[in-house]
Amino acid sequence: MERRKFDKSSKRRSLEICLYFIPIPVFLTALCIGAYKLRITEVIDIILYKICGYTLFDSRLKALAVKALFDIRLPRVILSMLVGAALSVSGASFQSIMKNPLVEPYTLGVSSGAAFGAAFSMAFSLMPVQISAFAFAMLSIALCYGIARQKEQLSVISLILAGIVISSIFTAALSAIQLFVDPLKLQGLIFWTMGAFYTTTWSKVFSSVGFMAAGFALIFIFRWKLNILSLGDQEAKILGVNPALYKGIIIFAATLLASSSVAVTGIISLVGLMIPHVCRMLFGPDNKKLVPLSMALGASYLTVVDTFARNLFTFEIPVGIFTTFLGAPFFIILLRKVRSAGWN
Amino acid sequence: MELIEYKNVSIRYEKGKPVISNVSFGLEKGSITAFLGPNGSGKTTLMSALNRLVTPFEGEIFVDGISIKDIPLKKLAAKIATVPQFSSPSFGYSVYNMILWGRAPYISYTPKSEDYRIVDETIERLKIERLKDKPFTEISGGEKQLVLIARAMAQKTPIVLMDEPTTYLDIKNQIKILNIVKEINASDGVTFAVTLHDPNHALYIADNVVMVSNGSAVKGKTADMMTEENIRKLYDVKSSFADIGGIRYMAVDYRD
Numbered sequence: 001m002e003r004r005k006f007d008k009s010s011k012r013r014s015l016e017i018c019l020y021f022i023p024i025p026v027f028l029t030a031l032c033i034g035a036y037k038l039r040i041t042e043v044i045d046i047i048l049y050k051i052c053g054y055t056l057f058d059s060r061l062k063a064l065a066v067k068a069l070f071d072i073r074l075p076r077v078i079l080s081m082l083v084g085a086a087l088s089v090s091g092a093s094f095q096s097i098m099k100n101p102l103v104e105p106y107t108l109g110v111s112s113g114a115a116f117g118a119a120f121s122m123a124f125s126l127m128p129v130q131i132s133a134f135a136f137a138m139l140s141i142a143l144c145y146g147i148a149r150q151k152e153q154l155s156v157i158s159l160i161l162a163g164i165v166i167s168s169i170f171t172a173a174l175s176a177i178q179l180f181v182d183p184l185k186l187q188g189l190i191f192w193t194m195g196a197f198y199t200t201t202w203s204k205v206f207s208s209v210g211f212m213a214a215g216f217a218l219i220f221i222f223r224w225k226l227n228i229l230s231l232g233d234q235e236a237k238i239l240g241v242n243p244a245l246y247k248g249i250i251i252f253a254a255t256l257l258a259s260s261s262v263a264v265t266g267i268i269s270l271v272g273l274m275i276p277h278v279c280r281m282l283f284g285p286d287n288k289k290l291v292p293l294s295m296a297l298g299a300s301y302l303t304v305v306d307t308f309a310r311n312l313f314t315f316e317i318p319v320g321i322f323t324t325f326l327g328a329p330f331f332i333i334l335l336r337k338v339r340s341a342g343w344n
Numbered sequence: 345m346e347l348i349e350y351k352n353v354s355i356r357y358e359k360g361k362p363v364i365s366n367v368s369f370g371l372e373k374g375s376i377t378a379f380l381g382p383n384g385s386g387k388t389t390l391m392s393a394l395n396r397l398v399t400p401f402e403g404e405i406f407v408d409g410i411s412i413k414d415i416p417l418k419k420l421a422a423k424i425a426t427v428p429q430f431s432s433p434s435f436g437y438s439v440y441n442m443i444l445w446g447r448a449p450y451i452s453y454t455p456k457s458e459d460y461r462i463v464d465e466t467i468e469r470l471k472i473e474r475l476k477d478k479p480f481t482e483i484s485g486g487e488k489q490l491v492l493i494a495r496a497m498a499q500k501t502p503i504v505l506m507d508e509p510t511t512y513l514d515i516k517n518q519i520k521i522l523n524i525v526k527e528i529n530a531s532d533g534v535t536f537a538v539t540l541h542d543p544n545h546a547l548y549i550a551d552n553v554v555m556v557s558n559g560s561a562v563k564g565k566t567a568d569m570m571t572e573e574n575i576r577k578l579y580d581v582k583s584s585f586a587d588i589g590g591i592r593y594m595a596v597d598y599r600d
Contacts, residue, residue, distance in 0.1 A: 099434040224454045228445055231433055238395050238428070239499075240421025240449035285435035288454055 016283055019296055023081060026300040030077045030307045036068040046070060076200040079208070080306040080319075081299035083197075083265050084275075086212050086257035088298025091272020092279075092290055093219050093254040096230040097247050100159055102334060104272030105137075105258035108159070109166030111269065113140030114262035116170040116177070119189055123181040129263045130211055137259035140166045141251060195268035195320020197306050204264045211260035218253035219291060222246060226287040268302070268320045270327025275301055277334065346370030347535055348394065348503065350561075352403035355389055362559055363389050366403070369554060369563040371537060373502075376529050378546035378566070379539040381556035382579055387539045390556055391505050394537065395426050407503070421449035425496035427506040430488065436479030439491050443467065443476075446498035466498045470524070486517030493524060504528075506538040510545055518542075522549050543570060543583075547592045570594065 031043045038046075041057035046069045049055050091104035105111045117136030121129045147162040148155065178189060192199070219226075225246050228236050233243040261268070275298040279290050302319070305326070309319040348371040355364040363386040371377050379387040392398045393405055396412060404411045407423055415423070425446070433442075443466060447459040467476055472490055475483060480491060489509055496504050506525070510518040526549050528534050540546050546553055546566060553569040555562050555578050562569075575583040575594065582597035 096435075101434060221453060224451065225448075227437065227441065228448050230435060231431060231445070234397055235428065235431060237397060237417060238421065238426040239445055240418040242417050280435065285437055286441055 012283065016289070016293065019282075019293055021296075023296050023299045023303075026303050027077060027081065030080075030303045031069060031073055033307050033311055034068070034073055035311075036065065038065060038069060043069060047074070071202075075202045075205045076197050076306070077303055079200045079205050079264065080197050080303045082205070082209065082212055083261040083268065084271060084302025085295040085299040086215065086261045087268060087271040087302070088275035088294040089216065089219055089291055090254040090257040090261075092276035092287070092294045093226060093250050094272070095276060096226040096287055097250050098159060099230055099232060101277070102160055102273070102331070103163070104270065104276075105254075105262075106167075106267065106269035106272065107331075108163045109140040109144050109170065110137045110255055110258045111262050111267045112167040112170035112174070113137045114259035115193055115267050116174045117259070118263045118266075119174050119177050119193070122189065122192075123177050123185065130207060130260055133259040133263035134211075134256060136170070137255045137262070138252075140170060141255055191318065192266040194318035195266040195323070196309075196316070196318035197265055198310070198316050198318075200264075208260045208264045211256050215253040215257035215260070216295070218249055219257075222249060223287045223291040226250065226291070227285075230287075266318070266320060269324050270331060271298060271302060271323050273334070274327045274330045277330070347373040347408060348537070349406040350390075350393075350403070351406065353390075353393060353400045353405060354402035355386070355393055355398055355400050357398075362401075364393075364400075364556075364561070365559040367559075367561045368403075369561060371535060371552070373535055374529070374533045375551040376525065376536040376538065376549050377552040377554060377563070378550035379537065379554045379556055380543060380546055380578065385556045386559060387554075387556040388507055390554075390561060391507065391537055391539055394505060395424050396420060418449050421499065421501075423501055424503045424505060425499035425501040427489075427492045427496045427504065427509055429507045429509075429511065431480070431492060433480060436481045438476065439472070439478055439480055439483065440467070440476040442480045442491050443494045443498050446495035449499065462500065463498050466494050469497070470494050485512050486514065486520070489513060489517070489521055490524075493521070497528065501534075503535045503537070506536065508539050508541060511541060518545070525549055543575065543594045546570065547594060567592075 028040055028043055032038045032040055039059070042059045042061070042065060045055035045057050045059040046061060046066050049061060050066070050070050055061070087105060094103045094105065094108060095101055114133040114137035117132040117134070118129050120136070121127055121132035126132070144159065144162045144166045147165070148158040150158070174193065178186060181189060225241055228239050228241045229243060229246055229250065236243040258272070276290060276294045279293040279297055283289055283293060302323070305322050306319045309317050309322055350370070351368050353364060353367045354362050356362040367390065379391060381387040389398055393400055394412070396417065404413065406412070407415065412420060440463065443463050444455060444459065447455055447462065451459060467473055470490060470493070472494060475487055475491065480488065483491070509521050513521065522545055525536055525538065529536055538550070547570055550566045552563060553566050555569060555574060557578055570585065570592070572583050572585065575581065583594050585592060585594050
């Protein structure tokens with residue numbers, strides 16, 4: 001009995017270590033796959049050549065291969081990893097602080113708020129895309145929280161319903177922008193709202209990486225405290241954790257992650273719901289592990305899905321369509337599970 | 345000097361009528377004090393003011409001579425641990441982790457080896473090794489109460505507050521919890537403040553009793569306070585007391 005238990009926990013530990021490293025082979029494989037196929041040794045050599053000026057496997061580097069990899073595929077794969085990790089960590093954080101297993105940036109209306117903000121900035125160029133996306137994402141979370149909170153209580157279902165309402169308002173506002181926008185910008189805007197990486201450039205990576213790094217750092221530092229916050233305000237207080245302060249920090253960081261993702265890729269839904277739950281099922285709900293594991297799995301998942309999205313057909317399908325089709329059944333299963341355990 | 349001192353404390357919720365009015369008393373170091381009173385009398389409110397879950401609109405509460413208003417939340421949690429009536433986490437944290445959360449006042453980022461050592465010791469002391477890997481959400485009510493006590497013990501505080509720890513438990517588990525409180529108090533000198541519904545539990549464990557009713561509170565030695573007259577005033581029931589096997593018991597007249 002003891003031996004079986006030991007075997008199970010050591011297997012789980014091995015799986016956990018594998019999961020931390022899985023983004024590396026996913027990253028290299030995704031760089032190899034595409035219209036212009038590359039060997040893994042070529043990929044490594046091109047990256048090394050561009051960064052350090054020498055190669056490891058002495059591959060014959062063609063100018064086209066260097067261009068395809070370094071200017072097109074590399075920023076795209078890096079961005080898909082960053083966005084996958086950001087949405088997953090954001091989802092895991094929102095689920096903990098709101099004591100609600102069904103929330104994520106999309107169901108809370110944060111993604112729609114950020115999408116409106118970003119589209120508003122793209123259409124009218126009044127302020128930087130990232131700032132506008134963040135401001136409207138914060139506005140949606142504040143509205144959602146305000147509507148759902150009654151007498152110090154935050155029920156599971158009211159939060160979801162408030163998220164649907166807020167999301168609908170911002171989606172309608174986004175449609176209104178599309179009516180007024182210059183027809184030349186319209187097609188890009190519509191494609192962007194579906195959630196896609198096809199327009200990725202190094203400048204998009206650089207414009208979001210700083211915001212994302214700040215969001216990741218804050219949540220990583222306070223990830224253990226997320227456990228205490230998930231017990232509710234009263235228990236957090238009796239354990240000496242100031243709920244208002246730390247919830248504020250986490251909401252700020254999680255919104256920063258979600259909004260900076262939406263600003264560069266559009267709405268990619270349900271990644272933030274699915275990935276943290278898969279990690280919880282495999283390794284338990286302790287946020288000390290859950291946050292880094294969600295980061296690794298989220299980065300890998302979105303990169304794999306995006307690699308399919310750009311290679312499955314001769315034309316590109318926005319990755320957001322795939323994540324929704326994959327995430328929706330997951331959401332329904334979770335909803336049924338939560339409903340059988342009671343709405344609150 | 346008393347370890348905890350309530351000085352002219354008045355508490356109300358949202359500008360309503362005060363639940364507690366101008367209450368003053370002290371709790372001695374190393375004592376067990378039971379808060380007794382009918383439903384809605386304000387005994388939990390009175391205790392919740394001590395861990396700052398509610399704030400008095402008048403008066404002050406002192407711990408070790410320092411007003412709790414001036415003690416940061418984290419430092420207060422290193423002085424006062426609370427065992428809530430229940431805890432309902434949304435995720436199935438393991439019992440081990442639930443106890444580890446008790447180390448929160450001492451942890452800035454993530455737990456250190458010292459924190460894990462204290463949790464292991466606490467689990468061994470309460471003999472709950474068999475529970476440690478189980479999800480907290482899947483254990484019985486009595487086991488949950490034990491785990492919440494273990495969490496308070498891991499918090500290593502000189503004061504522990506307990507809110508109706510025996511309310512939802514069967515008799516066997518009630519006895520277990522009461523004896524654990526007595527044992528921790530005797531061996532570690534921890535000061536306990538416990539709200540209770542059953543006066544017999546107060547007779548068994550408490551050195552002092554605070555009787556709370558109609559917004560006021562009166563404190564005294566258990567032997568002096570637990571009289572037929574006081575019980576009638578507090579609960580409006582007839583009672584009688586008897587000593588059996590060296591323990592004092594109270595019986596109530598069930599005929600209305």
